[in-house]
Amino acid sequence: MKQPGSIEEHVVIRVTSKMLIPYIMIFGFYVIAHGEIGPGGGFQGGVILAAAYILYCLVFGVEAGSRALPRRAVEATMALGVLFYAGIGVLGMFRGAAFLDYRVLLSDPASAEPLGMTLVETGIGFTVAAVMITVFNMITEPTAVSGPENAPETGESKGSATS
Amino acid sequence: MIDTHLPALVVVLPLLGGLLAVFAGRGVLPWLWATLVASATFAATIALLMKVQAEGVVTYAMGGWQAPWGIEYRVDALSATVLVVVAAISCVTTFYARLSVAKEIPKDRHNFFYSLWLLCQAGLLGITITGDAFNIYVMLEISSLTVYGLIALGGNNDRRAFTAAINYLVIGSIGASFILIAIGYLYMMTGTLNIADMSAKLTEFYFKDEQLYGTKNATIYVAFAFLMVGLGIKMALFPLHTWLPNAYTYAPSAVTALLAATATKVGIYMTIRFYFTIFGVQFSFGQIPNRVILMACACFAIILGSVIAIRQTQFKKTLAYSSVAQIGYIVLGFSLLNVSGIAGSIVHIVNHAMIKGGLFMAVGAVAYRTRVTSLDALSGLGKRMPLTMAAFTAGGLSLIGFPLTAGFVSKWYLVTGALESGLWPLAIVVLIGSILALIYVWRMIELIYFAEPREDAPTREAPWSLLLPTWVLIGASIYFGIDATLTGGLAESAARMLLGNP
Numbered sequence: 001m002k003q004p005g006s007i008e009e010h011v012v013i014r015v016t017s018k019m020l021i022p023y024i025m026i027f028g029f030y031v032i033a034h035g036e037i038g039p040g041g042g043f044q045g046g047v048i049l050a051a052a053y054i055l056y057c058l059v060f061g062v063e064a065g066s067r068a069l070p071r072r073a074v075e076a077t078m079a080l081g082v083l084f085y086a087g088i089g090v091l092g093m094f095r096g097a098a099f100l101d102y103r104v105l106l107s108d109p110a111s112a113e114p115l116g117m118t119l120v121e122t123g124i125g126f127t128v129a130a131v132m133i134t135v136f137n138m139i140t141e142p143t144a145v146s147g148p149e150n151a152p153e154t155g156e157s158k159g160s161a162t163s
Numbered sequence: 164m165i166d167t168h169l170p171a172l173v174v175v176l177p178l179l180g181g182l183l184a185v186f187a188g189r190g191v192l193p194w195l196w197a198t199l200v201a202s203a204t205f206a207a208t209i210a211l212l213m214k215v216q217a218e219g220v221v222t223y224a225m226g227g228w229q230a231p232w233g234i235e236y237r238v239d240a241l242s243a244t245v246l247v248v249v250a251a252i253s254c255v256t257t258f259y260a261r262l263s264v265a266k267e268i269p270k271d272r273h274n275f276f277y278s279l280w281l282l283c284q285a286g287l288l289g290i291t292i293t294g295d296a297f298n299i300y301v302m303l304e305i306s307s308l309t310v311y312g313l314i315a316l317g318g319n320n321d322r323r324a325f326t327a328a329i330n331y332l333v334i335g336s337i338g339a340s341f342i343l344i345a346i347g348y349l350y351m352m353t354g355t356l357n358i359a360d361m362s363a364k365l366t367e368f369y370f371k372d373e374q375l376y377g378t379k380n381a382t383i384y385v386a387f388a389f390l391m392v393g394l395g396i397k398m399a400l401f402p403l404h405t406w407l408p409n410a411y412t413y414a415p416s417a418v419t420a421l422l423a424a425t426a427t428k429v430g431i432y433m434t435i436r437f438y439f440t441i442f443g444v445q446f447s448f449g450q451i452p453n454r455v456i457l458m459a460c461a462c463f464a465i466i467l468g469s470v471i472a473i474r475q476t477q478f479k480k481t482l483a484y485s486s487v488a489q490i491g492y493i494v495l496g497f498s499l500l501n502v503s504g505i506a507g508s509i510v511h512i513v514n515h516a517m518i519k520g521g522l523f524m525a526v527g528a529v530a531y532r533t534r535v536t537s538l539d540a541l542s543g544l545g546k547r548m549p550l551t552m553a554a555f556t557a558g559g560l561s562l563i564g565f566p567l568t569a570g571f572v573s574k575w576y577l578v579t580g581a582l583e584s585g586l587w588p589l590a591i592v593v594l595i596g597s598i599l600a601l602i603y604v605w606r607m608i609e610l611i612y613f614a615e616p617r618e619d620a621p622t623r624e625a626p627w628s629l630l631l632p633t634w635v636l637i638g639a640s641i642y643f644g645i646d647a648t649l650t651g652g653l654a655e656s657a658a659r660m661l662l663g664n665p
Contacts, residue, residue, distance in 0.1 A: 075185070076185070076186070078185075079182045079183075079185040079186065079278070082182050083179065083182045083183065086175065086178060086179050086182065087179075089175070089226075090175065090179070092226070092227075093168055093171065093175075097227055098168075098171065098223065098224055098225060098226055098227045099168065099171035099175060099223075099225060099226065100225055100226035101226045101227035102226070103227060
């Protein structure tokens with residue numbers, strides 16, 4: 001719903017952010033992939049990825065944002081990212097080495113080590129991005145304290161914040 | 164093949180299980196999955212304990228990076244005992260959680276509840292098993308953050324849970340940051356994070372410094388001071404216990420049982436590790452008047468915790484303040500610095516986990532049948548819920564330290580330890596604590612058996628799936644009160660190891 005003077009009316013902002021968002025995401029992926037040999041990694045890259053989504057929501061509205069990334073998918077990604085991380089660790093165990101030993105992932109330990117690290121960072125990146133997006137979603141969406149019948153003693157009105 | 168991976172599995176199983184629990188959907192499936200994972204973890208810790216008893220210290224190099232460079236998991240007699248306790252309580256409380264959680268937490272949050280639940284267990288087990296100081300902090304954060312979430316989930320029943328969770332979040336984060344600062348300082352001075360390595364370097368470094376230059380290394384003292392406060396918050400030692408009563412009172416019943424039985428115990432385990440293993444007895448208790456401070460805090464915790472417990476009007480809060488007093492006993496035990504005292508500490512970690520876990524499960528069963536949490540809701544329940552109340556009474560007697568209960572064994576060790584050190588006033592404090600416990604337990608027992616039931620009192624016994632886990636823990640506390648050879652033996656060997664004369 002467009003209101004006069006709202007951010008959605010500014011053509012410059014809309015066009016610029018549309019152009020920027022893909023590059024922000026690419027930079028996020030770059031930081032994740034780069035984490036193995038330089039500054040960066042899953043945490044930083046994940047936050048950058050989430051920033052792209054948050055920018056999208058700020059400019060095009062929360063509804064458009066949740067259409068682009070359904071809430072359930074974000075919630076699932078939170079767990080999936082860490083699962084991917086731990087899964088790589090367990091893979092090492094199945095190959096007869098210690099938990100999180102990447103050297104056995106490929107036949108050549110020298111290339112398996114960076115591969116394992118990059119994969120693990122990718123998992124972290126997705127989880128961090130999903131968590132950041134969830135935090136943003138929780139702030140913007142009306143809080144739904146899904147309380148059942150039992151009313152609290154304090155008698156204060158249940159969450160009725162509107163965005 | 165699999166037993167070489169046991170130390171990793173103890174943490175990886177609940178970690179992976181907790182993440183998978185998110186996808187278990189709604190209904191009974193998340194609970195079923197959590198029970199399965201918790202049982203498997205329990206089996207792994209039992210296997211680990213047996214391995215430690217057969218072979219001595221078990222180590223595991225994470226990712227194949229050898230200690231002191233990589234993260235090492237290290238299991239000795241003490242950590243194996245605490246691991247089994249934590250995993251056993253987790254397993255029993257998970258079994259207990261089904262009905263209690265179904266009633267207290269909205270359906271669409273069940274998968275998240277069990278996810279947090281298992282991750283919390285992963286954190287607690289991780290703190291216990293790891294041989295790396297920074298890893299302790301990481302695992303501490305995993306367990307603390309999940310606990311804040313779990314307490315806040317009680318907000319559906321009583322909105323005061325939110326304030327309790329925020330309160331714990333703020334205080335707990337301060338505690339965790341203090342521990343992190345201390346670990347940072349220690350890393351600065353020693354250049355290592357591996358506990359065994361750090362301990363060796365610290366002792367050598369500290370005493371050499373003092374001999375050569377006659378100066379004291381301020382950084383190490385500051386690190387120790389930060390640790391004392393941070394650990395004091397985490398284990399809820401007397402003046403730093405303020406987060407505990409509300410957190411225990413307003414959390415969901417199953418969470419309270421898990422927290423009361425495991426979280427503070429792991430805090431105490433951490434304290435023992437830092438004081439005895441990293442800094443060493445010589446520094447922790449010789450260079451700093453730490454012993455006096457700990458004993459004073461412990462005595463105040465025992466006396467004041469019990470007195471405040473007597474004055475409470477809510478049964479969950481009475482038990483929570485009683486926990487503050489029990490932590491006093493445990494701290495008093497290891498500050499005595501003799502085998503009986505430290506063994507008393509460790510025995511009481513085990514016994515109190517069973518007793519308080521069982522007691523909170525029994526009151527959780529009452530809460531399942533009636534919504535009222537005030538003390539007089541217990542009135543006349545001896546007739547309405549005889550089995551639950553029998554468990555409650557047995558647990559209460561154990562809390563007092565009645566002979567033939569687990570509490571008696573702990574207090575026997577503590578009093579022996581105090582007398583061996585020639586500190587008979589401390590023995591008197593322990594006995595006064597028992598008398599005060601008698602008062603607050605008797606208040607409840609009197610209501611249960613000699614008062615008329617209220618109009619809104621429950622008319623039926625608690626369901627068996629709540630009763631069975633309660634009785635498993637209470638039964639165990641009675642068993643270990645009669646035959647304490649297993650717990651006592653483990654505790655004494657751990658105590659001798661901590662004092663450095665195996």
